[in-house]
Amino acid sequence: MIARLLQFTTGLWLASVLGWLGWAFSRGRPLTAVLGALLLLSLHAVVLGLELLLHRHVSRHDGVTPAPLRALSRAWWTECVTGVRVFCWRQPFRYRSESDFLPPAGTSSGVLLIHGLVCNRGVWNSWLRTLRQRGIPVLAPSVEPPFGRIDTWVPTIDAAVRRLHAHTGGPVLIVAHSLGGIAVRAWLRQGGDAALVQRVFTIGSPHRGTWLARFGWSPNARQLRLDSPWLQALARHEAKTTPRVPFTCFFSDCDNVVFPPSVATLPGADNRLLRGWAHVDLLDAPEILETVLQCAAAPSPVPHADWRTGTASKP
Known part of the structure; x- marks a missing residue:
């Protein structure tokens, strides 16, 4: 079910970008086309950034020493890339690419x-x-x-x-x-x-x-x-x-x-x-x-x- 849902959302996301590019270029607005496409492609990054800002605000009185802004920024950028790889590729399209493994019984724990x-x-x-x-x-x-x-x-x-x-x-x-x-x-x-x-x-x-x-x-x-x-x-x-x-x-x-x-x-x-x-x-x-x-x-x-x-x- 999750694979189908993510296939749909990934397809919808890409279709929105391509649709916007087609609409804007057809009206002779190349700058609008590029800026709009970049905005659509970066929506997940905006959400992740907001989550980390909330994290910083909510966690300031926690028992764990708060992460510096530099670390949060680095985590934001890495998660932007990881999120696309996991939610737009691995889970919707590659979730069967690696099989379970049950070899003859050995000395390892399962x-x-x-x-x-x-x-x-x-x-x-x-x-x-x-x-x-x-x-x-x-x-x-x-x-x-x-x-x-x-x-x-x-x-x-x-x-x-x-x-x-x-x-x-x-x-x-x-x-x-x-x-x-x-x-x-x-x-x-x-x-x-x-x-x-x-x-x-x-x-x-x-x-x-x-x-x-x-x-x-x-x-x-x-x-x-x-x-x-x-x-x-x-x-x-x-x-x-x-x-x-x-x-x-x-x-x-x-x-x-x-x-x-x-x-x-x-x-x-x-x-x-x-x-x-x-x-x-x-x-x-x-x-x-x-x-x-x-x-x-x-x-x-x-x-x-x-x-x-x-x-x-x-x-």
Whole structure:
């Protein structure tokens, strides 16, 4: 569904640009044609810039030291490029280009990749390719419905965890981006077998919600509003649950979607601050992939890092 939606929006965007160029040139207005086309092509950049300005305003009293304007500007430019590549190419047209990989059982842990809101498995293409090259079993389902309640993702996650565990015979590593991390927590609350999971890595997941979700209209976006009743109930359940699955939460001080930054952390988790990365671009952070690869190749406790004393910055 998301692939078809993004195919439509990408086609509409390009058709609007070409239509404007044709209309303006046909009336002998070349300057108007070029300026209008540039405006249409840069609409996503304007939205991303507004998100980062809101991030800077909302995050000024957060526990994480605010990112300087230079870092926010660099994150904005990179996310402009990454956003087009992911939402106008990988997800609408290349989401089947990298297949799941279930080799004969070996010594590696299996890795389950869970995408976020308005995404499909195409967002994981580079991850799928790398994990396959390393011989690591990996599944990346496209989870639907995309705009329903977060709880509706639970059956797909449960089936994928059980399939991967049955194939490898060992506990699964789960890597989840954005809303995917909250869906994994919902799965654990609704009876997900913690014994099947070695560790959960979340990447830019709004564990306490996000300020930006106040503008969301879908049921899952409303669940992601800051400290929403649904998220508070989830946290209360987790506080009473033992033993708990270990979490490593990667988050950024330049995230244009999940902010203020500290909302992407969990009490008791290994919370790791990566400075300078925007929301989707965070999936390309080498430290995250390397940490998962090390954990998959040699299942063992992941060294704990405290984001208050040590952080990694974007090169």
